[in-house]
Amino acid sequence: MRGILIVNTGSPRSNHRHDVKEFIGKMLSDPLLLSSVPDWFRSILAKRIIAPVRAFASSAHYSLIWDKENNVPPLLYHTQKLAEKIEQETEMPVEIAMRYCDPSITLAFELLMKKCPTLHEVVVVPMFPQYAQSSYQTVVDEVGRCFFQRDYPFRLKIVEPFYNQYGYIKPLAERIRPFVAEDYERLVFSFHSLPLEHVESGWKKGKDFDYVYQIKETVRLVTKELNIDPNKNRIVYSSSIGKNWLKPDLLETMKELAEEGIKRIVVLTAGFPADNLESLYDIDIEARKVFMEHGGEKFSFVPGLNSEDCWVQGVIKIVTSKK
DSSP states (O other): OEEEEEEEOOOOSSSSHHHHHHHHHHHHTOTTTSTTSOHHHHHHIIIIIIHHHHHHHHHHHHHHHOBTTTTBOHHHHHHHHHHHHHHHHHOSOEEEEESSSSSOHHHHHHHHHHHOTTOOEEEEEESOSSOOIIIIIHHHHHHHHHHTTTTOSSEEEEOOOOTTOHHHHHHHHHHHHHHHSSOOSEEEEEEEOOBHHHHHHHHHHOGGGOHHHHHHHHHHHHHHHHTOOGGGEEEEEEOOOSSSBOSSBHHHHHHHHHHTTOOEEEEEESSOSSOOHHHHTIIIIIIHHHHHHTTOOEEEEOOOOTTOHHHHHHHHHHHHOOO
């Protein structure tokens, strides 16, 4: 029997500063994130310098978007709900794991085997539509590392980035559709920024690793599915931490659009299917504030696909695709 493992980046265990500091330190210690930093210095930089500095502001941001009703980070809640719905629909065992912090990949393997002792294949779904070494690749590498630590009785099948698959494009378009049915002036697609060295490295390898190409294809296909004016689209990047990162910047663009006289915009994160800090804080709180303070009148935030029924069916389609 087949099982499904859904893997995402992860979130801190709580919104308290200690847990946020631990999460940031673990994430930035990953050599695929801070690849330009020497190995001997990376952990020191991540855990002793960057994490303590960023923990205060980040914990405050997490507090604003934390799912207080369920006492979990939104990313974890939505990923778990997605897994539960897929399991109900397919009757296949489904578990979730996070690249950093809990639940771990190893624990997910154990839980899948408990659910199905005759498991012969696990389909791994990294929740990243577009390829980047700091998201998709690090998840694939970590899944492989955990898998080869012991003699598991099943094989792995890794789902490739699904930036152009209909199972992703259609649900994304359906999520956007109600917002563009009304009068709007710009549809802003926000993606996580990357160091230019990562972008260039992927571009040299070809389309399967080209982050910017895959982003543009996603936007093109969604625009086609919605049958909307491509001239109203804007692609922006958030969370850059240096000069040599992908631009244009999300917040700078919000300010520019408002000052140009644009009054009504629709904004979404098309690179993260589940709502997280980058969508709920960076866009729905911070970007909204910048746009409105500089003369904007209507800021519409498109929620993530999360565990919407159309996305449940989309993931099933992606998992069962022969590609």
